[in-house]
Amino acid sequence: MITHFQFKPLFENKEMPGWHFSFYFKKQKYTGIYxxxxxxxxxxxxxxxxxxxxxxxxxxxxxxxxxxDK
Known part of the structure; x- marks a missing residue:
C-alpha cells in the first residue's frame, strides 16, 4: 500500500504538464516523474x-x- 503520496508540478509554468511525485511503500521512499x-x-x-x-x-x-478529474 502506498502511503504519504505527494506530487507537485514539474515546471513553474503550471500549464506545462509533468509532475514530480513521492511516496512510501514498505517503509522505503520512492520518487519519480509522472x-x-x-x-x-x-x-x-x-x-x-x-x-x-x-x-x-x-x-x-x-x-x-x-x-x-478536477
Missing part, C-alpha cells in the same frame, strides 16, 4: 519487480484523480 502520457520515470531506486506493476497502476489512478 509524464503527461502516463509514463513513469523513477528518480529513486525502482520498486521490486513483483510490486512495480501494481505501484504503477496505483500511481496512475492517484494522478488521474488528483490532476485530471
Amino acid at each position: 509524464h503527461p502520457n502516463g509514463e513513469i520515470e523513477w528518480t529513486s531506486s525502482i520498486p521490486p519487480g513483483e510490486s512495480a506493476d501494481a505501484l504503477k497502476a496505483q500511481i496512475h489512478e492517484l494522478m488521474l484523480f488528483h490532476v485530471y
Whole structure:
C-alpha cells in the first residue's frame, strides 16, 4: 500500500504538464516523474519487480484523480 503520496508540478509554468511525485511503500521512499502520457520515470531506486506493476497502476489512478478529474 502506498502511503504519504505527494506530487507537485514539474515546471513553474503550471500549464506545462509533468509532475514530480513521492511516496512510501514498505517503509522505503520512492520518487519519480509522472509524464503527461502516463509514463513513469523513477528518480529513486525502482520498486521490486513483483510490486512495480501494481505501484504503477496505483500511481496512475492517484494522478488521474488528483490532476485530471478536477
